[in-house]
Amino acid sequence: MKLVKKMLTGTVLVSMVFATACSDEDEETGTAGFETSSVSVSEDAGVQEIKILLPEALSASTSLYFDLETEAALNGDYKIVTPSPLTIDKGAEYATIKIEIIDEKIIEETETITLTLKAIGNNVAISDDETKNTFILEIEDNDVAPTDDLQIDLTWQMDDEDVDDYNLDFFIAYNVVIEDDMVEEYEIYDISENTSGFESLTIPSDAPDQEYYLVVAYVSGSKAVDYALHLNGAGFEEQVVDGEFATSDVGLAMFYGPLNKDGDTFGRYAIGHYRLK
Known part of the structure; x- marks a missing residue:
């Protein structure tokens, strides 16, 4: 009985060590990133909700920081509904950046807005893959120049x-x-x-x-x-x-x-x- 007990104990210990090792590996490889790398929309598309997937549900609320680069004009071509940093609530499995596209009358070329993830609290790692840590929003103009006017x-x-x-x-x-x-x-x-x-x-x-x-x-x-x-x-x-x-x-x-x-x-x-x- 003692021998059997020792063997079972050893099995349990090995299983626990293996499970712990797997858990540590998951924490190291699990990263946050954009759900998709890019999207192209018309100027009249309204508010765009850009999702960032988290490796797991958050144990506590935290902040997400991102950079925005664009040749478009703030409050001329677009509005930032959720500025950086944005708060992610406890239990959330994803975060959402919202950008409103302004449907103005200006005749212009296609414009792009590039978002780059910079940091997330609670030791949430950001993916090193550029297709995951960077998102490109392409805005296509829907205005046509008049003929006679x-x-x-x-x-x-x-x-x-x-x-x-x-x-x-x-x-x-x-x-x-x-x-x-x-x-x-x-x-x-x-x-x-x-x-x-x-x-x-x-x-x-x-x-x-x-x-x-x-x-x-x-x-x-x-x-x-x-x-x-x-x-x-x-x-x-x-x-x-x-x-x-x-x-x-x-x-x-x-x-x-x-x-x-x-x-x-x-x-x-x-x-x-x-x-x-």
Whole structure:
């Protein structure tokens, strides 16, 4: 009986050691990573839920840190619903990063947003596989340039800063009177004053035939701003007019023109730029 007992005890000990070894190995090899490496969606797809799978259910709540890199504009092209770090609740087997795509009118190229996992609390390891620790969200533009109308988009970008930290408005003017490169008088044909994101206006083919000016106003902000007017339709194909405001230019407006409309065509002579007096 003693011999049998010793043998059984030995068997139990061996089993326990083997189980412990397997458990340790699982902890070392079990890693967190994105459920999929990439996805391509249309600009009108709304909120995207990007899932990160965990190696096991969490024993306690923790934080997940990630980096975001993109040429798209924060609050111009997308919004971060769940910023880094995000909290993962106890018992969770996965985490979700949410990004909202803004369905604006701007005509633009396909844009990408790249997410990279950086750290997770509770000693949760992140996969070394780039297809697991990196996720690419591709956003395809759903806007089409008009044929006879002229669409003008105003965009601006300040590196990785929020476009809503700077408020630029856009309007189209006519009956503009200029003296010594300064605008003395004008009338407004149309205006775009979005409180968030970029600005866009259209001069339709049935608009009155006259000279039009494109006007960019620096309403509020605290730094210098580079901006661009994008012209599409009515014979224009992504013609870009660049400009900039200095920090001290808050409250000023720049006039670009004239654009001479004649039926469904616009004169293409050089566009001058003038300050509002």
